[in-house]
Amino acid sequence: MLVTTKSGYYLGKDGGGTKTHAVITDESGFVLGQGFAGGSNPHNIPIDDAIKNIQQATQQAKEATYKKQNKLIPEHIFFEGACLGLAG
Numbered sequence: 001m002l003v004t005t006k007s008g009y010y011l012g013k014d015g016g017g018t019k020t021h022a023v024i025t026d027e028s029g030f031v032l033g034q035g036f037a038g039g040s041n042p043h044n045i046p047i048d049d050a051i052k053n054i055q056q057a058t059q060q061a062k063e064a065t066y067k068k069q070n071k072l073i074p075e076h077i078f079f080e081g082a083c084l085g086l087a088g
Helices: 047-069
Strands: 009-015 019-025 031-038 079-086
Touching (some): 019 047, 031 047
Parallel strands (some): 009 079
Antiparallel strands (some): 009 019, 019 031
């Protein structure tokens, strides 16, 4: 679980052969939004498709965070930190 003293938004991504999962949390690790898309392992699918799936999952997570916070537009979410774990 993420715990930090620096307030803000944090992004985590888990990309595999069949799905990509993006999560946005606050500094305490509370999940604010999630997004899902197809796989992002470039050994299983074309690299352009993998990149699109990573972007799609992130955008969905931003939109879910916007709905929960009801104060940000998705394009204006800036991250204090990010972690990306990809297969392949």
